[in-house]
Amino acid sequence: MDSVAVSEIVTTLNLLGAAIAIGLGAIGAGIGIGMAGGHAVEGMGRQPRITSELFRTMLIGQAAASTPPTFALVVSILLLFGNVGGTTLIQGFAALGAGISIGAGAFASGAGSSLPVAWACSAIARQPRMRRSYMTLMLLGQAVSQTPVIFALMVSFMLIFLPAKPDAGLVEFVAVLSAGICMGFGAMGPSIGCGMAAESAIIGVRHHRDPEVAVGLLTRVMLLGQAVAQSTSIYALVVSLVLIMLV
Amino acid sequence: MDGITGAELIRAAALLGAGMSMGFGAIGPGIGEGFAAGKACEAIGRNPDEAGLLTRTMLVGQAVSESTGIYALVVALLLIFVVKG
Numbered sequence: 001m002d003s004v005a006v007s008e009i010v011t012t013l014n015l016l017g018a019a020i021a022i023g024l025g026a027i028g029a030g031i032g033i034g035m036a037g038g039h040a041v042e043g044m045g046r047q048p049r050i051t052s053e054l055f056r057t058m059l060i061g062q063a064a065a066s067t068p069p070t071f072a073l074v075v076s077i078l079l080l081f082g083n084v085g086g087t088t089l090i091q092g093f094a095a096l097g098a099g100i101s102i103g104a105g106a107f108a109s110g111a112g113s114s115l116p117v118a119w120a121c122s123a124i125a126r127q128p129r130m131r132r133s134y135m136t137l138m139l140l141g142q143a144v145s146q147t148p149v150i151f152a153l154m155v156s157f158m159l160i161f162l163p164a165k166p167d168a169g170l171v172e173f174v175a176v177l178s179a180g181i182c183m184g185f186g187a188m189g190p191s192i193g194c195g196m197a198a199e200s201a202i203i204g205v206r207h208h209r210d211p212e213v214a215v216g217l218l219t220r221v222m223l224l225g226q227a228v229a230q231s232t233s234i235y236a237l238v239v240s241l242v243l244i245m246l247v
Numbered sequence: 248m249d250g251i252t253g254a255e256l257i258r259a260a261a262l263l264g265a266g267m268s269m270g271f272g273a274i275g276p277g278i279g280e281g282f283a284a285g286k287a288c289e290a291i292g293r294n295p296d297e298a299g300l301l302t303r304t305m306l307v308g309q310a311v312s313e314s315t316g317i318y319a320l321v322v323a324l325l326l327i328f329v330v331k332g
Contacts (some may be wrong), residue, residue, distance in 0.1 A: 170251050174259040178266030182323075185270030193281020200285025204292025214295065218288050221302055225284020228309045232273040232280075232316040239269040239323045243262060246327070 010092035017099025018079035021156075025072025025106030032114020033062045039118035043125030050128045054121055057135055061117030064142045068106035068113070068149045075102045075156050090168040090176060090247070097180025098159035101240075104184030105152030105191070112195025113142040119202045126206060133215045134202060140219065141198020144226045148187035148233040155183040155240050165247065172247045179243035186236020193229040197222055258331070265326035272319020279312040 040058035044051045079095050120138035124131045159176055201222035208214030287305035291298045 170255050171258045171262065175262045178263045180266075181263075182266035182270040185267075186273035189274035189277020189279075190281070191277070193277040193279065193284075196278070196281045197284035197288065201288040204288040204290075207289070207292040208295060210295075214292055217295070217298060218291060221288055221291060221298070221305070222284060224302070225280065225287060225305060225309065228306070228313065229277055229280035229284060231313065232276045235316060235320045236269050236273045239265060239320065239327070242324075242327060243266060246262070 006089055007087050010087050010089060010095075013092035014079045014095045017096040018076040019099070020096075021072045021079065021099040021103040021106075022069070022076040024100075024103035025076075025110070026069045027110075028107040028112070029066055029069045029110025029114065032111045032117075033065055036062055036065065036114050036117035036121065040121040043121045047125045047128065050125070050131075053128065053131055054124060057124055057131065057138070058117065058121055060135070061114075061120060061138055061142070064139065064146075065110060065114040065117060067146060068109040071149060071153045072102050072106040075099065075153070075160070078160060088164045088166070088168070090165050090172050091162055093173040094159040094162040094176040094180075097177045098156040099180070100177075101152045101159065101180040101184040102149075102156040104181075105149045105187035108188035109146050109149035109152075109191040112191035112193070113145040115195040116141040116145075116198040116202060119199045123202050123206045127211060130205070130211050130215075133205065133211070137198065137202055137205065137215065137219060137222075141194065141201065141222065141226075144223070144230070145191050145194040145198060147194075147230060148191045151233060151237045152183050152187045155179060155237070155244070158241075158244055162244075162247070168247070175243045175247050179240040182236050182243065183240040186240070187233050190230050190233040194226045197225050197229065254331075261326045261330040265323040268326065269319050269323040272322075273316055276312050276316035280309045283308045283312065 040054050043054050116138040120134045123134050201218045204218050205211050205214045283305055287301050290301050
């Protein structure tokens with residue numbers, strides 16, 4: 001075999017990054033959105049009169065939960081067709097890191113932000129008059145649960161548009177790859193955790209003897225708990241940015 | 248590019264280790280703290296009179312769970328700034 005050209009290696013790394021981004025990124029949302037649909041159908045069976053309400057809640061929640069795989073798709077298409085990065089070896093490794101970052105981040109965020117949708121549908125089927133409160137709680141929980149994937153998207157873009165560095169060696173190659181791994185996997189825990197918190201806040205409101213009073217109190221407790229759970233994703237962001245700045 | 252020196256190899260391994268340390272280290276505390284927050288919300292829903300006690304207990308539990316995330320951060324920063332090839 002002849003020696004492989006650098007541009008061929010860079011293209012290979014770009015394609016690998018594109019595959020990891022959408023391949024991993026679609027898993028979580030795919031499972032989660034399907035489960036949300038299942039809970040909605042169960043609710044319709046229980047309360048056929050409010051079918052249209054449940055359908056609307058399900059669709060809005062599912063649309064919000066498919067934001068993370070959409071980010072993954074954007075990064076994947078950029079890596080496939082964009083040629084936006086350069087053709088030096090470090091930009092190839094950065095592209096692979098970008099794919100891992102958004103792939104792992106979107107995997108968890110898709111799963112985490114689908115959890116509140118499923119339980120909001122169940123809760124609305126039991127207490128249809130509280131549907132606006134459940135919808136608000138669901139959307140708020142989803143928004144917080146998707147914060148880590150926005151960090152992951154930011155790191156991905158920083159890696160894709162990394163400037164060329166002529167004297168880069170093994171250390172720099174590994175640093176950009178490591179930044180992607182750090183942010184991608186670091187986003188997983190907080191996304192799923194915040195989704196679980198939002199899901200349980202909805203269950204808590206349903207069990208409260210006076211749900212209208214419970215909404216305000218439980219929203220505050222949920223946001224406090226989610227804020228603490230987010231801190232680890234911010235550590236991951238900091239370490240990831242330090243690794244990118246080192247290059 | 249010439250051959251890779253031992254020092255470069257050590258530095259590269261340290262940086263990869265830093266990313267993996269913080270990345271994988273963030274998974275556990277993130278899920279655990281979210282779980283604690285969720286269970287606190289459920290408990291307050293069932294027993295609203297104890298909301299203050301339950302919120303305090305939740306925060307203490309989350310602070311303990313956070314410690315492993317901080318260990319991961321410390322190890323990552325040590326690997327980046329202290330280990331020199």
